[in-house]
Amino acid sequence: MNTLDSLQRRHWLGAALATGLAPAFLRHAWAADQPRFAQGVASGFPRPDGMVLWTRLTGPDLPERVEVQWEVAHDERFSQMVAKGTCTAEAAWAHSVHAEPAGLAPDRWYFYRFRALGDQSSVGRTRSTPAPDAVRPLRFVIASCQRYDAGHFAAWRQAVTDAPDLVVFLGDYIYEYASRADALRRHEGGAAVTLDQYRARYATYQSDPLLQAAHAACPWVSIWDDHEVENDYAGLQSQTLDPAFRFRRSAAYQAHWEHLPYPQALRPDRGEARIHGTLDWGALARLIRLDGRQFRDPQVCPKPGRGGSNTLTRQACPAFDEPGRSLLGRPQEQWLANAWDDRRPWNLLAQPTLMSPFSWTDPGAPEGGTWWTDGWDGYAPARQRLLDDLAARRVANAVVLGGDVHTHYVSQLHRVARDPASPILASEFCGSSITSPSLPQSRVAGALPFNPHVLYGRADQRGTISFVLTPQRLEATLTAVDNLADPASPVRVAARYVVEAGKPGPVAA
Ligand SMILES: [Fe+2]
Incomplete structure (x- = not known):
């Protein structure tokens, strides 16, 4: 790093942290x-x-x-x-x-x-x-999708100043892509494919002073989504159907473990890694982490000659309703069925994407709505199995947490996922991105009337969601960054929701 760079970075850190409410040590965290x-x-x-x-x-x-x-x-x-x-x-x-x-x-x-x-x-x-029998409040933040070349990480400053107990990172910690020539700040080199390239990509991301400050502020738990390896991969199938993909995935999994505070016991072995698990916050809550990539079946109805996602109607893709396919893989589905906690008042499910159904056109029309195949809508019978388990086990106060879609969504998950007239079973908070870009808000706004169980949908807001959890309620604060080009950008409160214990479904506060 040359001196000018160094001075600029020092200035950013000063501007971003010294003016905030960050604890003194964080000013020296970089x-x-x-x-x-x-x-x-x-x-x-x-x-x-x-x-x-x-x-x-x-x-x-x-x-x-x-x-x-x-x-x-x-x-x-x-x-x-x-x-x-x-x-x-x-x-x-x-x-x-x-x-x-x-x-x-x-x-x-x-x-x-x-x-x-x-x-x-x-x-x-x-x-x-907290000790297993202690009831203590939990302050936590969910975050995802921090594309370095799309902007500065001002959203993380909020995570620091809110002094959370825990950051729950829900995927897309890095992006594997090469950067465009006009990117705000650039990924070095081309697309990451080899172990050295993935390591270099993590080094670029972890040079960011605001990300460093977020790591230094509190413990994290994390799961991954696709971009830690390759856009839209599924198990051992790449988006491009690359026959050598297993080597790329193995390199990416190793670099991921190397660069985040995972335990030794979760170190990848022969190209496979375990990231799903549970974390208990005293007697208040169980946080369950899911792996939505490593064990999934390939997406239905891909574009010709490719793997990966597509967006199409049910009429055009009858395979949407094939019962045998899984987003988690059957062994992880079984594991999850036994991981729900029936003693603690809250169950938080950390998984990578939007779980609520989301149709881009009227699902009641003859073509059966228009759905994205990479998310849970592409694995609808598997989602229904998960919800059936949740209902059968009478899990109290289930809250689904997600990311991936670069849009703040707050929604009600219904007993029959695609039937908004069925009872509400769980609450869902899908956080937007730290920086990664989304669709025009007009498209999301145009689709919201087709999805009445989605209470809030904003593609034009970059940010995190901060939560305060007590035995009585979950309070959620959605944030939005003013200006991605400015590491010292203000971060505003975009919306607040509350979930009362015993009453599934978020309510605007
Ligand atoms: Fe993403």
């Missing part, structure tokens, strides 16, 4: 001054007694194996040390560090940092989850 830790620090997958602490060593002439020290303290000056240890960063895993301290106290905030090769990382803040 890591480019630490040449061995230039991609910052992160934490994730919190438990009552610990969490994963992440960094990746950077800079020239790194040895094959490097000893890295990690430290956890009660205070950001590290005068009250709580735990420390060492681990080995290996070239084979991009010198990433996934340290897993244990024995910490539940429901507490901590500070952490790393040391290696004579350099010290910036400081991150993290926390443990």
Whole structure:
């Protein structure tokens, strides 16, 4: 990085964070001054007694194996040390560090940092989850779709200033695409295909000071969608039907694990990875994570000679209603059926896309509506199996969280998904994107009357959704960034909704 770049970045960080309400340590969170830790620090997958602490060593002439020290303290000056240890960063895993301290106290905030090769990382803040029997509120943010070349990450500043307990990232952490020549800021190189190219793409994204600040602010849990590998891939089928796709997917899965605070136990093995799982927030809520890509059947009715998605009527594609197809794969469907929690008052389902049906034309017309094949509408019988399970298990207060479609949607999920006259079974909040562009709002507005269960749909808003969850209610605040070209852009409240416990369905607040 040259000096001008460095000064500009410093200015952005100052403008973006120093004027906000961010805790003092976050003003020092940006890591480019630490040449061995230039991609910052992160934490994730919190438990009552610990969490994963992440960094990746950077800079020239790194040895094959490097000893890295990690430290956890009660205070950001590290005068009250709580735990420390060492681990080995290996070239084979991009010198990433996934340290897993244990024995910490539940429901507490901590500070952490790393040391290696004579350099010290910036400081991150993290926390443990409440003890399993403790009822504590949960503040969390959902975010997705942070296309670096489409704009600055001003939306993340809101995530920092709102001081959430947890960020739930719902997919499209990177985009594999090459950038257009006129992009606001560019992806280096062409499309990412090889392991080195995916690693370089993560390095570009993680050079962003606002993304670094969001990682340093609190623990994350994450799932992936398609762009961590390739647009619209399904299992081992690529959008272009590339016969060598399994090698590309394997490289992408490895780079994904290397660059996010996943536990060691979830490290990919022979091209396969496990990202689905559960996280309990004391006795208040269970958060269930789903993998919507690795195990899915290919999309129905693709364009000729291709894989991937299409948008077409039911009449044109009778395969929409084939019962055997799955978005999760049958083993994950079975796993999910047993993962719902009937003791905690809330179940939060973190999955990559919009679950509510969404037709672009009148579904009552003879052609049967117009649907997008990549989302749950392309796997409607599988969606109905999921909802049938939810109803059969009498899951209390289910809330579906999603992303992918670059549009803020708030909706009611009905007992029979495509019958809005059937009872409301769950609430859905599908967050828009950090930056990724969407359709013109006029198209979404034109389709909303065909989808009366969708209460809110705004394609022209980029942002996250912040939540406050208590035993009595879930409060949701949808945000919208004024100007993607400005890292210091204001971020406004676009809408607020509430879900009262025992009354499924969001209500405008
Ligand atoms: Fe996306």
